[in-house]
Amino acid sequence: TQLLEQSPQFLSIQEGENLTVYCNSSSVFSSLQWYRQEPGEGPVLLVTVVTGGEVKKLKRLTFQFGDARKDSSLHITAAQPGDTGLYLCAVPSSGTYKYIFGTGTRLKVLA
């Protein structure tokens, strides 16, 4: 059983469109991170959310942590080809210092 389920698994859209990807779990987390990973590179941290209901914005990206701290969403406005990549959510495992990653959403934005 995967602790963090991300959806959709794949997404291909045209430049300028909006999209939302999701990270869901039945567990409660103290914090949640979103990463973007480009081919052949390591994941790059985009944001950390820690408070239920918290919304953070990073240019055209809007991140929200669910009120119950079990899920999160990432919304991209007016997607650009540079947004192409694998989007991963991750949470610190309770009582340890390891991170558990979601299954990932692979986004392709076509020019």
Next chain:
Amino acid sequence: ETGVTQSPTHLIKTRGQQVTLRCSSQSGHNTVSWYQQALGQGPQFIFQYYREEENGRGNFPPRFSGLQFPNYSSELNVNALELDDSALYLCASSSRQSYTEAFFGQGTRLTVV
């Protein structure tokens, strides 16, 4: 750029051989974690080192081992390589004071043939 560097960037090994991967952590970070990322999947935790000692391990066999040095850099060693060990190996550094954020290196792409 995260300040976490890994070497080599790419490596091809034969089944049964041994491999050592290296990671230099970001300045000020005393904790290093290693992850394995198979193609099309999210990273899977291998183990973590803090102050030169293993501090947690994922579901990986003993032929996966590691070291951390006094300068907090780290090595991942894999013995008796198997074809399924082919993956991107990622190193992440963090500090105990802010363990909720980890910064990743660019990874080492290991191919076992």
